[in-house]
Amino acid sequence: MFQRIASVRLHPVHLTWIAAAYFATIGNIPLWQTLCSHVEVDSLRSLLFLMSLPVFLFCLINLLLTPFMLVPYVRKPLLAMLVLISAGCSYFMLSYNVLIDRSMVQNFFETNQAEMASYFSMPLLLSIFALGVVPATLMLLPQRPRTERFGKTVWRWAAHILVTCILLTGVTVTFYKDYASLIRNNLIVKDQMLPFNFVRNTNGYLKRKASAKIQPLRRVAEDAVRPEASTHTRPKLVILVIGETARAQNFQLNGYSRPTNPTLTLRTDIVNFHNVASCGTATAISVPCMFSRMTRAQYDEVRAATEENLLDILQRTGVHILWRNNNNGGCKKQCDRVAFEDMPKLQVPTLCVNPDGTCYDDVLLHRLSERVESIEGDALIVLHQIGSHGPTYFERYPKEAKTFSPTCNSNQIHKCSQEALINTYDNSLIYTDQMLSKTIEFLQRYSADRDVGMIYLSDHGESLGERGMYLHGTPYLIAPKEQTQVPMLMWLSPTLLSNARLNSGCLKSHAEDKAYSHDNLYHSMLGLFEVTTHVYDSRLDWFAECRA
Known part of the structure; x- marks a missing residue:
């Protein structure tokens, strides 16, 4: 023939x-x-x-x-x-x-x-x-x-x-x-x-x-300063957990009927935000956007890649920055100029056992105490999860952490039953819940000497078969809420609340009633670390209205 x-x-x-x-x-x-x-x-x-x-x-x-x-x-x-x-x-x-x-x-x-x-x-x-x-x-x-x-x-x-x-x-x-x-x-x-x-x-x-490659890096907020530390000032230690593919609808803290946050719901000191929108529907857009001074409406990829981000400003004003990565997509160039650790390369036994080379998110806490104890002064540590990244949701948690069954143990998620798919995805959220609780417990060990806190914010959501759609990445204009509504919560130690002059009740009230987005992260972190600069916008600071 x-x-x-x-x-x-x-x-x-x-x-x-x-x-x-x-x-x-x-x-x-x-x-x-x-x-x-x-x-x-x-x-x-x-x-x-x-x-x-x-x-x-x-x-x-x-x-x-x-x-x-x-x-x-x-x-x-x-x-x-x-x-x-x-x-x-x-x-x-x-x-x-x-x-x-x-x-x-x-x-x-x-x-x-x-x-x-x-x-x-x-x-x-x-x-x-x-x-x-x-x-x-x-x-x-x-x-x-x-x-x-x-x-x-x-x-x-x-x-x-x-x-x-x-x-x-x-x-x-x-x-x-x-x-x-x-x-x-x-x-x-x-x-x-x-x-x-x-x-x-x-x-x-x-x-x-x-275009981004040939342009020089533009400095941002050159007037940024922070108050000088005194002998009476306790250093801040804040861990920012960047979630992956977690959608707000499946968080028990947001009213979901299933126990996907079994440990966090037991804590009365959690501030959970009920209405948070992502900047994009994919990590490649959301992560650079949330660390950029641009809002979602203003966001431009070339500009974001060619000017300093939030981490650059904090580091220049004396905050120690460490980015620990367990995400396949990496940090999208947000960590290029700060200390960086790629955790899967360590191949930690029991935590890095998946055949594709990925690790469970607990690896982000592996020997973290050694890094913390070597830091003097204020510090921001970014933990970038693999979270609930699909389509292999079943590989995001160890077998002993499985709560719901049956599960979808395949990347052919469109061929699994809706029950099995939801069970598998929810199991990955339960593992994230456990990891966040461990992070809080880790921070509490340093609360005697430092003002400690944790903020968790997912990069985007996920479609699980609704209207025939799976995964994420749909253009934002037509993306369903499953891909754009993300979970966000924070835990701040009593001393951090006190020394930062923050009212916990006010934070919880605002978190329940107001709408927020990735646009708020940049200015909220500047405010939390007391950075003074013309770039800072108090209207986009989570903490501003609750600060005495």
């Missing part, structure tokens, strides 16, 4: 048609699911409009591919690469109902081997083989060379472009109102259309990264 195909004298124009037909049909199954579900056939016009969609898509892809198909030694490798990547994207879009937008592309480029391994499965390989390897192989097969006069080649390409433009114009003019309404009411279409969703967003990501 392959010999017959290889003997076909296929012109590049024909190859362009074949590629366009592929991407207009089986190469864009997720897109067709969206289009067919949003076009209601209740008249002859709507039926004709539905029938025009594949023609429109074929012509559009035809035109977009043509400039690359004109280059002899580029066309086939390029097509093969686009087909293979599209096959992988189709699998994730179909299985988890995710979109290939700029944050998803950024997640792909900035993930590590362990996180990538958590997604590998036989269905993924079969999908890439059937939708990618087979058609890509057919496109790469050598064909018998054909000679053609230059003038005839020009005429053939010109005719190809002209006919395509006429068809595309005819369809667009005839059904202009229908296409305008469909696109206006379904903004996700642009992030579902393969291969141009990942091509466009990859190009944007690489351009932003290159």
Whole structure:
């Protein structure tokens, strides 16, 4: 069969048609699911409009591919690469109902081997083989060379472009109102259309990264100062726990019916915030945003990467900073200029036993006392969790910590029952609850000599099958609350409350009644460490209204 195909004298124009037909049909199954579900056939016009969609898509892809198909030694490798990547994207879009937008592309480029391994499965390989390897192989097969006069080649390409433009114009003019309404009411279409969703967003990501790389680091809050420590001043020790993929709806402290916070609910000294919004729906956006002086509305990736963050300011004013990492995505460059420890590299027995190389979050407390005892003066320690990162939720807690059963012990979470999936996710939250309680107990050992406190804040939430959506990373504009509402709580020692002139009752009242977001972290930490600077905004400080 392959010999017959290889003997076909296929012109590049024909190859362009074949590629366009592929991407207009089986190469864009997720897109067709969206289009067919949003076009209601209740008249002859709507039926004709539905029938025009594949023609429109074929012509559009035809035109977009043509400039690359004109280059002899580029066309086939390029097509093969686009087909293979599209096959992988189709699998994730179909299985988890995710979109290939700029944050998803950024997640792909900035993930590590362990996180990538958590997604590998036989269905993924079969999908890439059937939708990618087979058609890509057919496109790469050598064909018998054909000679053609230059003038005839020009005429053939010109005719190809002209006919395509006429068809595309005819369809667009005839059904202009229908296409305008469909696109206006379904903004996700642009992030579902393969291969141009990942091509466009990859190009944007690489351009932003290159722009950030060539720009010098801009100093922020150069006027920042802190009061000089006296012999009567107790040093502060604050641990900031950055959670991963924890959603507020599943926190018992927020009214969830299941006991996902069995130890923290027993404490009367916890301040739990009931209404907190994330800056993004992916770690790559949320973490840089929460350490930036920009609010979510102002956030710009290049600017965040090229100016000093919260940790830089605190460190410059004399606060000792340590970032301990147990997150596959790393610190997203927020820890580049402070002390850093990558905990999975230590391979601590009993805590780093997962086959993908990840560790349980208790590793973040491993030998932390040695680091604390070597610090003089105020300190901020950031513990970056792996938390409840999916799809392998079952690997986020040890077996002895399992509370709910049955569980979903697979990365094929869309194939698990809703009960098993929720059980597994909730088990990971219970383990986070235990880890946070241990962190408080750790801090209490230093309360005789230091003002100690812990703040926990998750980076984003998670979809667990609601409306057919899984995981996270949905564009914020259309993201469900499961991905944007995050848990946040704090524990402050009595001496820290007293010396910082904070009213505990006021904090609890505000935490219950007011809405907060990642925007507040930057200014609240400046206020807690008594940093004076023009950058500080008391309106975004959690503590400001409760400070005597």
